[in-house]
Amino acid sequence: MRTNFVFMGVEINIASRNRRRWLVVAIFFGFAAMVIAWFALRGPSVFGWIVFVAFAALSRFLGGGGYTDGLVPPFEGGDERERNRRFRAHYVAYQFLDFMFLPALIAVAWKANPRNMERFPELRGFFEQLSVALLAAGWILYYTLPQAILRWTEPNLEEQP
Amino acid sequence: MGQGAILMRSELDLFGMHIDFASRARRRWLVACVHAGFVAYLTISWFADQWSFSAIIGLPVFLGAAALIFARLTGRYRGKRTLWRDKAPPKSWIGRFLFPADPELRDLPDEQGLQLRDRAHFWSYHALNLGILLIWVLIFMHRQNQIREQMQPAVAGVHRWNSDNLLFGLAAILLFAALTLPDSIILWFTPNMEEAQ
Secondary structure, eight states: OOSEEEETTEEEEOOSHHHHHHHHHHHHHHHHHHHHHHHHSOSSOTHHHHHHHHHHHHHHHHBOTTOSSSSBOOSSOOOHHHHHHHHHHHHHHHHHHHHHHHHHHHHHHHHHOHHHHHHOGGGHHHHHHHHHHHHHHHHHHHHHHHHHHHHHHSOOOSOOO | OOHHHHTSOOEEEETTEEEEOOSHHHHHHHHHHHHHHHHHHHHHHHHHHSSSHHHHHHHHHHHHHHHHHHHHHHTTTOTTSOSSOSSOOOOOHHHHHHOTTSOGGGGSOOHHHHHHHHHHHHHHHHHTHHHHHHHHHHHHHHHHHHHHHHHOGGGHHHHHHHHHHHHHHHHHHHHHHHHHHHHHHHHHHSOOHHHHO
């Protein structure tokens, strides 16, 4: 795994576990801020596309999957130990996946029912946006959580004195 | 397969019937029936009332029943004899009194069992890829409908119905897959327990 990267011309060292964890927190804070802002901006807007582009850039930066230049190496190849760590990270991520789609399903079901929309017209906009935001959040977590877990659990890579 | 597979339950009391699941062929039939049943349920429910009342009642029942049966078989919710924990649960005071010499780790799956569990989740995770990609397509469709609705309120109802129902169907399928896929893989690939025993 990479221990440094260049951000706007500045080389940032992430060999220490602490620093890596801060980076993971910052990335997820960014994702959460984007989804909440998207949720708050009701009605059609171009903000969805901004979220999509920002997500694509951050996900490429995180690596994993088929990306070769990210913080996490691609999900193919590697030795036995590396493969096992990858499998374990997916197992942990899956625990979140189980419950990620339940609130999205409830919100979509509420919105899709025309009776609810007739009975509570004032909540229509709220549920419209909530269902989309929850699905988008699930989508982001699906693509980034295993990589984040791998970076989070990796031991300190700093050279010991 | 090793000790990990033997920790799995080989029999189950299902709807009052005692069924032996030691044979792999029988487990595969169960997995195939549950998945085919879900597809049949979604299809019938669509033609019955377009996933409105029938889905609200039937979906939680179907999801819960399928997830519980699979979990019961693989040992996900089986207290101490579980395939899903990394650490042994603490022994109760009765256990400490009655079995003081019993080692704490007696009920944990071995490394092979844990690897099977992790690998099944890895495969399931990637099997969901297409469905997750479709989310973005449907969100885009949904946005287009909103724009169309603002511009042409007369035709909005038809498009809204389509995109809402597609989103609901996709979310239901993803939830079902998320709840059952790893267990299905484990049940499908674990070899015959009759031979192992």
